[in-house]
Amino acid sequence: MQRLARYARGAVELHITPCVVTMPPACDRLCVPSNERLVGTQFAHFPVGGPTPVAERIGEAALPDRYREASRMLYQCESVDGAVTEFGGAAQEAATLAHAPIVGGTEAHPVRCPTGAAVLVPSAGAFARVFRRGLVLAVPPFWPGAPTDAWRRDLGAAYGSAFDLGCDGGAALATPLMGAGARGAPLVEAADAAADAAAAFVEHGARTSDARVLFAVLDDDVADVLDAALSRALRRR
Numbered sequence: 001m002q003r004l005a006r007y008a009r010g011a012v013e014l015h016i017t018p019c020v021v022t023m024p025p026a027c028d029r030l031c032v033p034s035n036e037r038l039v040g041t042q043f044a045h046f047p048v049g050g051p052t053p054v055a056e057r058i059g060e061a062a063l064p065d066r067y068r069e070a071s072r073m074l075y076q077c078e079s080v081d082g083a084v085t086e087f088g089g090a091a092q093e094a095a096t097l098a099h100a101p102i103v104g105g106t107e108a109h110p111v112r113c114p115t116g117a118a119v120l121v122p123s124a125g126a127f128a129r130v131f132r133r134g135l136v137l138a139v140p141p142f143w144p145g146a147p148t149d150a151w152r153r154d155l156g157a158a159y160g161s162a163f164d165l166g167c168d169g170g171a172a173l174a175t176p177l178m179g180a181g182a183r184g185a186p187l188v189e190a191a192d193a194a195a196d197a198a199a200a201f202v203e204h205g206a207r208t209s210d211a212r213v214l215f216a217v218l219d220d221d222v223a224d225v226l227d228a229a230l231s232r233a234l235r236r237r
Contacts, residue, residue: 173214179193198230
């Protein structure tokens with residue numbers, strides 16, 4: 001894990017790590033991009049760009065045509081949500097469901113956190129030692145195929161909610177780049193949205209010198225794009 005850059009006098013940082021779940025930067029909480037059911041990846045496969053599968057557990061052979069037409073399918077290990085499910089196990093799932101009641105949806109598709117919102121849940125099991133102040137589960141929007149006002153609003157709201165919860169009390173929140181994985185957004189669009197959210201955090205949310213947002217990405221290519229976006233958005237701060 002390596003820190004690449006600091007912005008706005010350290011209120012925002014950029015790190016590169018093989019896995020933000022198992023090798024995070026030093027932090028208090030982790031932001032986990034999640035589906036609105038908050039069931040982790042109970043799905044054997046998840047279609048990039050959505051929609052969220054309806055069945056609790058599915059296999060690729062059983063997918064309807066609209067899932068087969070996705071640009072590609074993600075396995076559990078390819079997403080932050082999946083890594084949390086794998087390493088957090090039953091203890092983390094139980095803690096999540098106990099602190100995130102159903103707020104809408106249907107019996108087949110219960111919603112515990114709507115798109116654009118976030119929920120703070122306790123960390124459990126092995127995570128209790130690493131993310132000692134909990135996990136923030138945030139639901140970014142699916143990519144609509146082109147940037148729209150609604151997509152930008154919902155992704156910004158997901159970041160804003162995550163930052164408000166995750167940085168409360170001067171905490172440091174580690175977060176991946178949301179929207180560009182299972183949600184399907186192009187890297188540049190997702191990076192620009194993250195940078196706008198970081199600028200809003202610096203302007204309104206960094207209430208103490210200890211409150212920090214720590215972006216953690218997987219490789220140099222993503223880091224270069226996000227660094228350029230953050231540098232533009234925070235160059236005056």
